[in-house]
Amino acid sequence: MKPIVQKLPRQEFKSFVSITLSTPLFETPWHRHVENEILLIKEGFGTAIIGDYVGEFAKGDLFYIGSNVPHWFRKANEELFCKVVVIQFDQEIFGSTFLKMPELSQILKFIKQNQGFSINYKNQDGLIPKVEQLVSAEGFEHMGILLQVLDTISTRTENQILTNEHINTFDAKGIIDEIMEYTFTHFKENIKVEEVANMAKMSTSNFRRFFKLNTKKSYSKFLKEIRIAHACKLLKDKNLFVSQIFHECGYRNITNFNRQFKEIKNVTPSAYRAEIYRE
Structure with a gap:
């Protein structure tokens, strides 16, 4: 399975992508693209992997992902329906x-950071409607709204930088994609790094x-983060005790x-x- 360099089709008479995707088109594995991306989660929840970040995503979340930062939004279960507004633009559309x-x-300063961000828009009236409006906007309005959105994101929001390092290397054989898929499927089991290395046809030291x-x-940290991200989702259910959750x-x-969660x-x-529940 090869990693995906995603290329979404651009609409006629538009210089950048602005569309709504839903299941099954939402489910794109570990991938990257040269375009910068703004993602508004409309439906669904699960685990977000953005560069070296592993965490949650849920309805209402707004993300910004820099050029060529690999990412994967994995829904919580196969039956779940997900829907997202996707804005993708290449910086070259603005010229030099x-x-x-x-x-x-x-x-420009914001784009040049080339990182993954969670955008805090709670105090930004009008940001989300503008992102949604980009899907149907045309002509001058289409470009004008994009600039308004980027201005709001870059100057007036309390953004949380999610990524610590930019990942430049990309797995040509698709082994990372396969390992991530395996980990998502089996993280509730007693996974040992030696077994995963064997699956990748490598020695344990080479695999690490x-x-x-x-x-x-x-890999051990990645597995830990996947487990804790799942725990965070379960902790939102008041009917589950912590003593039940750790088994899951x-x-x-x-x-x-408790130690690894903290x-x-x-x-x-x-x-x-x-x-x-205090919020």
């Missing part, structure tokens, strides 16, 4: 000088180096679960749940 104008300097080169993190996430004892989220599972 347009974004260098003083009035647009913040947009290979995985870290391609994802900027160890691949942990054999609650002490190890290591990833900086709070205990109970404190995380309390914070959810």
Whole structure:
């Protein structure tokens, strides 16, 4: 299975992509593209992998993903319906000088960071309607709204940088894609790195180096983050006890679960749940 370099079709008379995708077109594995991307989650929830970041996505989330930053939005289960507004634009549509104008300097600075962001828009009236309006906008309005959205994102929102490192290497044989798929399917089991290395037809030491080169993190940390991301989803259900949840996430004892959860989220599972319902 080869990693995907995604290329969405651009609509006629439009210089960038602005469409709504839903299941099954939403389900694109670990992939990248030269275009910068804005994603508004309309329906569904699951695990987001953006560069070296692993976390959650849910309805209402707004993400910005820089050029060639690999990513994968994996829905929580096969039966789930997902829907997303996708905006993809190549910086080249602005030419070599347009974004260098003083009035647009913040947009250029933001794009040049080339990272993955979670966009906090709670205090930004009108941002989400503008993102949604891009799907049907045409002509001058189409480009004008994109600039308004980028201006709002780059100058007036409290963005959370998700990625720590930009991943330049890309797995030509599709092994990373296969390993990620396997991990998502079996993370509740007692996965050992030696078994995964064998599946990749590598020695354990070579596999460790290979995985870290391609994802900027160890396989054990990746597995841990997948399990904790699943735990975060389960903690939103008030009817589940923490003593039930750790079993559903691949942990054999609650002490190890609590320790690793705090290591990833900086709070205990109970404190995380309390914070959810305090908001």
